[in-house]
Amino acid sequence: MATNFVQIENDSEIKRRLEAERARLRKIAGLDQPQHFHRPVERAFTADERSRVTILFGGFTWKHEDLIRAVFQGCGYRCEKLPVPNVAAFQTGKEFGNNGQCNPTYFTVGNLVQYLQFLEKEGLSRQQILDHYVFFTAGSCGPCRFGMYEAEYRFALKNAGFDGFRVLLFKDSDGIKAASGEPGLKFTVDFGFGMLNAMHLGDVINDLIYQIRPYELNSGETDRVFRETVAGLCEDLRNRRSFEIEQRAPDWTKPKFKSNKILRNTFNVFGKWHEHMWGKDYLHALHSAREKLDSVEVDRTRVKPLVKITGEFWAQITEGDGNFHMFDFLEREGAQVLVEPIATWVAYLMYQAKAHAKAKWPVNRPYRNPEWYELKKQFANYIGLRKKLWGIGAGERMWNYFYHRTIKHLGGITHQLAPQAELAELAHPFYNQFARGGEGHLEVGKNVYYTVHKLCHMVLALKPFGCMPSSQSDGVQSAVINKFKDMIFLPIETSGEGEVNAHSRVQMALGEAKVKAKTEFEQCLKSTGKSLNEIRAYIEEHPELKRPFYHVPHRAGVAGTAAQFILHVSERIDKDTRFWKRVRVGGSAIPATSGD
Numbered sequence: 001m002a003t004n005f006v007q008i009e010n011d012s013e014i015k016r017r018l019e020a021e022r023a024r025l026r027k028i029a030g031l032d033q034p035q036h037f038h039r040p041v042e043r044a045f046t047a048d049e050r051s052r053v054t055i056l057f058g059g060f061t062w063k064h065e066d067l068i069r070a071v072f073q074g075c076g077y078r079c080e081k082l083p084v085p086n087v088a089a090f091q092t093g094k095e096f097g098n099n100g101q102c103n104p105t106y107f108t109v110g111n112l113v114q115y116l117q118f119l120e121k122e123g124l125s126r127q128q129i130l131d132h133y134v135f136f137t138a139g140s141c142g143p144c145r146f147g148m149y150e151a152e153y154r155f156a157l158k159n160a161g162f163d164g165f166r167v168l169l170f171k172d173s174d175g176i177k178a179a180s181g182e183p184g185l186k187f188t189v190d191f192g193f194g195m196l197n198a199m200h201l202g203d204v205i206n207d208l209i210y211q212i213r214p215y216e217l218n219s220g221e222t223d224r225v226f227r228e229t230v231a232g233l234c235e236d237l238r239n240r241r242s243f244e245i246e247q248r249a250p251d252w253t254k255p256k257f258k259s260n261k262i263l264r265n266t267f268n269v270f271g272k273w274h275e276h277m278w279g280k281d282y283l284h285a286l287h288s289a290r291e292k293l294d295s296v297e298v299d300r301t302r303v304k305p306l307v308k309i310t311g312e313f314w315a316q317i318t319e320g321d322g323n324f325h326m327f328d329f330l331e332r333e334g335a336q337v338l339v340e341p342i343a344t345w346v347a348y349l350m351y352q353a354k355a356h357a358k359a360k361w362p363v364n365r366p367y368r369n370p371e372w373y374e375l376k377k378q379f380a381n382y383i384g385l386r387k388k389l390w391g392i393g394a395g396e397r398m399w400n401y402f403y404h405r406t407i408k409h410l411g412g413i414t415h416q417l418a419p420q421a422e423l424a425e426l427a428h429p430f431y432n433q434f435a436r437g438g439e440g441h442l443e444v445g446k447n448v449y450y451t452v453h454k455l456c457h458m459v460l461a462l463k464p465f466g467c468m469p470s471s472q473s474d475g476v477q478s479a480v481i482n483k484f485k486d487m488i489f490l491p492i493e494t495s496g497e498g499e500v501n502a503h504s505r506v507q508m509a510l511g512e513a514k515v516k517a518k519t520e521f522e523q524c525l526k527s528t529g530k531s532l533n534e535i536r537a538y539i540e541e542h543p544e545l546k547r548p549f550y551h552v553p554h555r556a557g558v559a560g561t562a563a564q565f566i567l568h569v570s571e572r573i574d575k576d577t578r579f580w581k582r583v584r585v586g587g588s589a590i591p592a593t594s595g596d
């Protein structure tokens with residue numbers, strides 16, 4: 001019978017045919033000569049380029065950015081901040097970036113491309129842009145798409161025709177070590193402390209604006225005064241004279257410092273530290289800022305729901321299209337916004353570093369199973385972990401101390417950092433603290449923390465479209481809401497489109513929060529036994545109560561600013577009344593006594 005089968009006797013012929021078939025299939029599957037990704041070797045940003053290369057950066061609020069730019073400039077760099085990313089930037093990011101990225105990637109990557117295109121329109125050639133600009137950003141190893149940012153920047157820049165544009169990284173995992181291999185950008189002591197001040201000032205001022213503006217008596221005054229204040233602080237950061245022991249030391253010690261490098265460097269580090277944190281110039285700048293800010297007149301009897309903002313790092317910070325201008329919208333709708341400081345994120349990183357070190361120590365310790373008599377090994381195991389924990393713990397304490405110190409010098413009314421241990425503990429039943437990525441357990445932890453301590457009327461989580469960690473948090477938030485029945489929690493997915501829809505959802509939740517705030521206020525007013533007019537009349541007679549930095553002690557269980565305020569004013573009225581009664585009684589008793 002005739003068949004199509006071919007009998008091949010020869011082994012080498014079989015091998016040849018197999019190879020040919022394999023090659024054909026690999027070609028169809030696109031597996032031929034796979035091109036593996038290698039991080040491109042980038043042209044270094046060298047020290048002698050500093051005077052002609054401009055460092056670009058962005059992604060924070062305008063307050064942080066102005067202050068950070070001032071520090072860069074004060075350290076001798078040319079520096080410019082990128083504009084706030086808008087929808088056009090988002091579309092540019094989509095056009096030149098990969099598919100399937102999260103929303104902040106498109107906004108930030110597109111924003112950089114857009115800025116470079118703007119420079120080109122201004123008359124710079126592409127080569128000039130490549131030679132005279134670099135971009136400075138944070139990077140990470142992930143596990144979310146944050147780890148892809150660097151590659152995304154390069155990919156989009158290449159697609160947009162800016163191949164070879166330099167992207168400098170400050171990795172969050174290296175953040176504690178603060179080291180960079182780029183000699184053009186050196187992390188000196190002045191730079192480090194300057195940045196520390198800039199970040200803390202930015203956070204505190206940002207918080208203050210959102211606390212004061214909803215209550216300002218003269219519309220627009222807060223923005224104007226804060227712009228002037230930030231400009232003044234920038235002046236100080238930019239023009240601060242660097243501490244050099246050889247200039248400050250008495251003449252007879254100068255030769256010693258000149259010849260001994262270790263001695264000189266040690267004194268310089270401590271001197272610079274002192275100058276940046278306790279120096280007269282810095283404290284003077286803070287106090288004049290405080291005086292300026294205290295000049296804004298406020299009326300804190302306005303009843304407003306307090307909305308705590310949580311969510312993904314970038315979406316909860318940006319003040320533009322990236323979160324549908326949510327803060328402006330909330331204020332227009334009559335709410336007070338409680339923003340999240342970047343300092344919480346840094347505190348979270350340090351707290352997590354400690355927790356990870358502890359959890360991994362059984363694997364990482366130098367000796368696995370030392371015998372009971374091997375005391376040296378046991379001690380090495382013990383001290384190895386302690387050294388790590390003490391190091392990070394010291395960093396944590398310093399971070400918190402300097403943050404709260406900035407609060408104290410700028411009026412003392414800014415919110416303190418939420419305790420990380422408590423956030424982790426509150427979140428843990430719902431979200432494992434070791435599930436990394438994005439804000440990790442913070443979204444859940446903050447939601448519970450602000451609700452159980454009655455620190456706000458509503459929690460609004462801003463989470464970008466396509467954000468993996470925020471989607472995880474959202475998944476468990478339904479269990480959280482089930483447990484805490486009086487919680488008003490609204491997650492909003494931010495994107496380049498859908499602003500009207502998002503605003504209308506917020507409006508609905510805000511309606512409930514307004515009722516909550518009003519009920520709380522009415523109960524507090526009733527408890528004082530006074531009318532609102534009486535309280536207002538007292539405020540008119542005591543103008544210090546219209547100052548934003550007038551200290552109103554916090555009362556546990558009351559969230560609203562107006563409710564807290566009237567309780568305090570009522571107490572003052574009662575005290576004054578008791579005092580005048582005493583004076584009157586004392587006054588009438590004197591003639592009676594003397595007449596005896």
Ligand code: SF4
Nearest residue numbers: 102144145146438467
């Ligand atoms: S946290 Fe979410 S939005 Fe932010 S980088 Fe990661 S995946 Fe993207």
